[in-house]
Amino acid sequence: MGDVTDDPVDDPVEALCVRLHRGLRGEGPLAAADAAALGCALLALGHRGPAVREAVERRPADVPPAEAADLAARLLAEAGFEPGFDLVPERLETLRRALEPVLRDLPGAGGPGARLVVQDAWYPPSAGVVLADGWLHGGGLPVCAGGDPVTAVAAVAAHVQESLMERDRRALPLCPDHGLGLHALRHSDAAVWWCTADGGHPAAAIGRLPRTGRNRDDRPGRRA
Numbered sequence: 001m002g003d004v005t006d007d008p009v010d011d012p013v014e015a016l017c018v019r020l021h022r023g024l025r026g027e028g029p030l031a032a033a034d035a036a037a038l039g040c041a042l043l044a045l046g047h048r049g050p051a052v053r054e055a056v057e058r059r060p061a062d063v064p065p066a067e068a069a070d071l072a073a074r075l076l077a078e079a080g081f082e083p084g085f086d087l088v089p090e091r092l093e094t095l096r097r098a099l100e101p102v103l104r105d106l107p108g109a110g111g112p113g114a115r116l117v118v119q120d121a122w123y124p125p126s127a128g129v130v131l132a133d134g135w136l137h138g139g140g141l142p143v144c145a146g147g148d149p150v151t152a153v154a155a156v157a158a159h160v161q162e163s164l165m166e167r168d169r170r171a172l173p174l175c176p177d178h179g180l181g182l183h184a185l186r187h188s189d190a191a192v193w194w195c196t197a198d199g200g201h202p203a204a205a206i207g208r209l210p211r212t213g214r215n216r217d218d219r220p221g222r223r224a
């Protein structure tokens, strides 16, 4: 677990990673010299990957812009750089939008009172869903979960589901056909509730679970 700091400039490697990341997004200059500097810094830390070696061996002036972008991307991967939500705010937005269909299928989360929060103290950076009653379980949603809407819906559904199961100590939601606990996952480019019965089948798209699936065994004291 790394120290919590809001100031990446404290760490020269982090600062170079942030500069290259911003350059790749077109939010600042993408300098081959920064790639060379990062390569040297990573080498000093014991990294020996192909991108690190290339960045160290090539003269920045000899690296054309298109290759500099490719080299920067590979360097960031070798460095294990994980941008926080401050650097990729659209991913946080994608995760926030994913919450709505998930809450439709998991009414136990408390509806609109549940909210997605950034867990600032975490490394790598992550988000979490606080249920309407204030419950927040131990897991987190990594920044990459917000990379696209389908991944986001599946990830947020699994996260909220885990939170509810931890709180309520029972499996939900259930397959309307088989009565088994469902798994949130990505299947055929859609976020679905997956049932493992009968060789596996999608019970419903996440956000469109039939009410029988949501409500069975979900209302103590009422008709099951």
Ligand SMILES: [Zn+2]
Binding pocket: 175, 176, 177, 178, 179, 180, 195, 196, 197, 201, 203
């Ligand atoms: Zn089923």
